[in-house]
Amino acid sequence: MATLIDKTMPKMANGDAVKVDPKPKSPEIYVNGVEITLEAIQQEVQNHEAEKPKDAYLSAARALVVRELLLQKANELGIEAEQMADDQGRRETEEDAKLRQLLDQEVDVPRAGEEECQRYYDQHIEKFSSETIYEARHILLAGALEDPVARRKGQVKANQIIESLKADPSRFGEFAREFSQCPSAKEGGNLGQLTKGQTVPEFETVLFELEEGQISPSPVPTPFGYHVIYLDRIIEGQQLPFDHVKAKIAAYLEASSWSRAVAQYIGILAGAAEIKGIQIDGADSPLVQ
The missing domain is CATH 3.10.50.40 (Chitinase A; domain 3)
Structure with missing residues (x-):
């Protein structure tokens, strides 16, 4: 079952493995007094592609800061983890369950209406045809x-x-x-x-x-x-009628709205928090990329 931050092997953009300095200096990063440890960043860096190792390291640190912000908010709201399992019986972690429930509760994404979907279809008509x-x-x-x-x-x-x-x-x-x-x-x-x-x-x-x-x-x-x-x-490929792709368009528009809303929510949390050692905005979250 996919988690909010997938566990993949460390890779740079060119496909090479990310090489991390085994003894980098302590990052001294804190979120409302909670330290983002060097060990945690070294483990998280495996999940971030970058041209340079230092960029992967920075991306991992930002991801952990965002995660800590969200977990602190979930705990503040008293959210109890209700772990879900996929059809193969794999369960999400307690932290992932809290994050999912927090965002479900706090981030409101309106459903894409017929008029909005039709407008998107008309503006991107070339996307909706069968292949030749x-x-x-x-x-x-x-x-x-x-x-x-x-x-x-x-x-x-x-x-x-x-x-x-x-x-x-x-x-x-x-x-x-x-x-x-x-x-x-x-x-x-x-x-x-x-x-x-x-x-x-x-x-x-x-x-x-x-x-x-x-x-x-x-x-x-x-x-x-x-x-x-x-x-x-x-x-020859044929133009697909609106009714055949309406559900797909709605799902895409709602996913895009969700990403923007999550970024805004994280930005609000970051603005109200005391974060030391790194700069964070909503777009830094791995949840919205």
Whole structure:
């Protein structure tokens, strides 16, 4: 069950592990007299991506300050934790339960009305259409990038196949079963219905330029080798009616409103608190990012 602050391995923005100074100076950060300890920050830093380790460290410290602010408010209001469990029986922590209940109680988010949803739909109409579908087949002459000999042989064979298909395109399935080194060979090279993002960019660039019934005029290089592509059919995307996406729009608008409201609430708590050693505003919270 996801918690309010997910536990992930330490990563920087480039994917490398965050390296934390094993003996940094004490941060001396306090929230209404409660210290945010060095040990807690070192543990929390695992959950924050950053270009530099010091930025991840600062982000972790801010997250803990926000968490402490919210927990202090929950305790002040006498909120008793009622821990929830997901469908696999995993229970949230007592602190997470308190935070959830506090925000449910204190942050009021109005429901998105029909008029508001319609306005968003009209202003972002391009977002609400089904994707164009491409029904295609291919023949793969395999050759990894690090194997130039195999790639060159594949390119030559692909060119030969294309020349043969110019004379008789109906043999595409036959050639696919005989020469293709893709599992789709047994299906005559059939890749089924493809949408944007389902194949590598090099393949898509050519596929999306073909017309129905057209074969790629030259072999298509990808990291897997060389392809001969046959585009059977294009099913153009269709505009989705408002009624089909209204619930999705409402959920998005309400989630956005919740994030803004939480940020404002945290800002109010921070403004009324005595915080030493770090500057905090509502946008620093991991709950609203």
